[in-house]
Amino acid sequence: MAFVSSNRGTSVSLGNRLGEIGQQAAEAYANWRMYRRTLAELQALSGRELADLGLNRSLLRRAALEAAYGKDA
Secondary structure (H helix, E strand, O other): OOOOOOOOOOOOOHHHHHHHHHHHHHHHHHHHHHHHHHHHHHHOOOHHHHHHHOOOHHHHHHHHHHHHHOOOO
16 A cells, blocks of 8 residues: 655745744844833832832732733743
C-alpha cells in the first residue's frame, strides 16, 4: 500500500517575516516602556494618594503590568 502526504504551507517571504518580527519587537518595546512609565508614576505617589486609588505599594507592579499588557498579564 502506498501513502503519499504532501503539505504545502503558505509561503511567506523573508522580508515579510522580518517585517513581522520588527513589528512585534516594536510593540513589545512600547509595552515595556508603558509598564516602566506607569510603575514610576505609581511609585512617585504618596501613601495617601495610593489609598485613594485603592492600591498599596505591594500592588504597584501588578497594576503597572495590567496597564501595559492587559488583564491577563
